[in-house]
Amino acid sequence: MIVEILSGLLVVCGLFLFVSGTLGLLRLPDFYCRMHATGKCDTLGALLALTGLAVYNGFSLVSLKIIFIVIFIFLANPTATHAIGRAALINRVLPWTKDSSPASSNVTPEEEAK
Amino acid sequence: MNDFFLIVSMVLGFLVLICLYRGIWGPGFLNRIVAINVIGTKIVVILTLMGFIVQRIDMFVDTSLAYALLNFIGTLTAAKYLERKGAI
Numbered sequence: 001m002i003v004e005i006l007s008g009l010l011v012v013c014g015l016f017l018f019v020s021g022t023l024g025l026l027r028l029p030d031f032y033c034r035m036h037a038t039g040k041c042d043t044l045g046a047l048l049a050l051t052g053l054a055v056y057n058g059f060s061l062v063s064l065k066i067i068f069i070v071i072f073i074f075l076a077n078p079t080a081t082h083a084i085g086r087a088a089l090i091n092r093v094l095p096w097t098k099d100s101s102p103a104s105s106n107v108t109p110e111e112e113a114k
Numbered sequence: 115m116n117d118f119f120l121i122v123s124m125v126l127g128f129l130v131l132i133c134l135y136r137g138i139w140g141p142g143f144l145n146r147i148v149a150i151n152v153i154g155t156k157i158v159v160i161l162t163l164m165g166f167i168v169q170r171i172d173m174f175v176d177t178s179l180a181y182a183l184l185n186f187i188g189t190l191t192a193a194k195y196l197e198r199k200g201a202i
Contacts, residue, residue: 004115011122018156022129025136025152031144034136038148042155049122049159053166056115065175066162069182073155076186080151083193088144090197 003055010052017045030096031088039081046073116167123163130156147192154185 024037047070054066130153137149158178165174 008115008118011118014159015122015125018126018129018159021152022133025133025149031142031148034145035148038152042152046155046159050162053162056166057171062171062175065179069158069162069175069179072179072182072186073158076182077151077155080186080189080193081148083190083197084144084147084151087193087196090199093142093144 003058007052007056010048010055014045014047014049014052017041017048021045031093032085032095035081035085035088039078043074043077046070046077119163119166123160123167126156126160126163130160143192143196147189147196151185151189154181154189158182158185 018041021038021041024041025034028034028037050066050070050073054063054070057063057066133149133153133156137146137153140146140149158181161174161178161181162171165171165178168174
């Protein structure tokens, strides 16, 4: 009984983070802002939801595999977000500002190296 | 507990559908790649929930693991492809 309550609480917390990440992906004004919303919310949402499912399953090989998926997502998802953000910065995608003027200090890492 | 998992996976499926808006009409390649990455992460969780719903978790967890690996590799490949200057 206590295991079911704990796993349900973890899954509901993960679902809340998924909903807020999707809301940020749909509503925020810029590519960088959308990546800011999804990069953190999706990682933590998948982590909490899959941990809740592993707690519900109990101690077995399947739970070990689910924990391995959690560790892999925890390492891989920020890496993918960083790679996409670096691609956007190299291709000079301008950040959104409030008065819709481009930011002044938009120097790519390659230009700094020159 | 089975009905709870079914409701959670239905909500996640609805979230995948409304993420698909950004995947189809999103301005530019980069928004689409971010949307596909988000959909893939949600589908990993949906696959694990489906394993609990149909009582075959020992089979579905391997599928879920392979899907997580493929999602990461696909996103990283697309990002490295777009990292050239003037690719967008």
